[in-house]
Amino acid sequence: MQWKPLLMVDIHSHILWGLDDGAESRDASLAMLRLAAETGTTDIVATPHANNEYTYDPDKIREKIKNLQVHCGAVPKIHPGCDFHLSFGNIENALQNPAPYTINARSYLMVELPEHVMPPNMGRAFEHMIAVGIIPVITHPERNRVLWTEERQFNAWLEHGCYAQVTAQSLEGHFGRKAKEIAWKLVQDGRAQFVASDGHDLVHRPPRLDRAFALVSQKHGDATAQRLFTDNPRHALEGSRITETPRPEKTKFRFPFFR
Numbered sequence: 001m002q003w004k005p006l007l008m009v010d011i012h013s014h015i016l017w018g019l020d021d022g023a024e025s026r027d028a029s030l031a032m033l034r035l036a037a038e039t040g041t042t043d044i045v046a047t048p049h050a051n052n053e054y055t056y057d058p059d060k061i062r063e064k065i066k067n068l069q070v071h072c073g074a075v076p077k078i079h080p081g082c083d084f085h086l087s088f089g090n091i092e093n094a095l096q097n098p099a100p101y102t103i104n105a106r107s108y109l110m111v112e113l114p115e116h117v118m119p120p121n122m123g124r125a126f127e128h129m130i131a132v133g134i135i136p137v138i139t140h141p142e143r144n145r146v147l148w149t150e151e152r153q154f155n156a157w158l159e160h161g162c163y164a165q166v167t168a169q170s171l172e173g174h175f176g177r178k179a180k181e182i183a184w185k186l187v188q189d190g191r192a193q194f195v196a197s198d199g200h201d202l203v204h205r206p207p208r209l210d211r212a213f214a215l216v217s218q219k220h221g222d223a224t225a226q227r228l229f230t231d232n233p234r235h236a237l238e239g240s241r242i243t244e245t246p247r248p249e250k251t252k253f254r255f256p257f258f259r
């Protein structure tokens with residue numbers, strides 16, 4: 001049976017040229033947007049990095065989105081966002097004024113965890129964010145080696161209101177066997193609420209969701225795929241609450257699982 005992708009929304013991409021390690025030119029940005037549209041993505045969130053390496057400039061982001069939208073047409077519709085790294089300065093800024101960082105200036109914030117050391121106060125940062133109405137979305141936990149040994153911590157963050165986004169290519173095996181295994185577990189357990197591309201270029205990390213959508217549909221049914229690729233991401237765009245499916249009791253705090 002042929003599964004048909006349904007109006008997918010990609011909440012994590014590096015399609016804006018010249019701002020980070022994503023698209024290298026305006027033409028590259030446009031080619032990525034074309035690919036996204038051709039493979040069933042109707043809306044895409046541009047999430048440039050905000051970290052020590054790249055300067056985060058909301059005005060530039062708006063300007064580039066406007067420029068690209070004129071040239072790529074109505075589909076995909078491009079929305080502003082941020083690949084937010086948990087530095088002290090970033091957290092302070094976002095707590096005072098979340099809109100420049102959150103998806104579509106609403107409430108969901110894509111949060112990338114450190115790759116080498118997990119600072120002990122991470123949970124506090126999430127608590128503060130949630131207290132001011134920010135919903136942290138932990139990006140690609142399946143690719144974070146530190147998190148592989150911190151499942152209890154990760155589950156606790158989810159219990160307290162964080163969400164998780166799995167990368168489409170992880171489900172396809174692009175990031176290795178372990179990332180693939182964890183990505184599928186998170187989907188199966190209902191611990192991942194979103195699948196996104198984290199697209200950086202046209203070839204190696206393309207902004208396409210159709211292949212992962214088909215895999216999830218085959219394995220867990222069309223309704224699950226629709227929730228992860230369309231419905232939940234649309235809630236993130238609109239800043240509305242997602243409707244979660246209850247997690248099976250036995251998967252809670254099953255420890256260790258990231259092995």
Ligand SMILES: [Fe+2]
Binds near residue numbers: 198
């Ligand atoms: Fe990213």
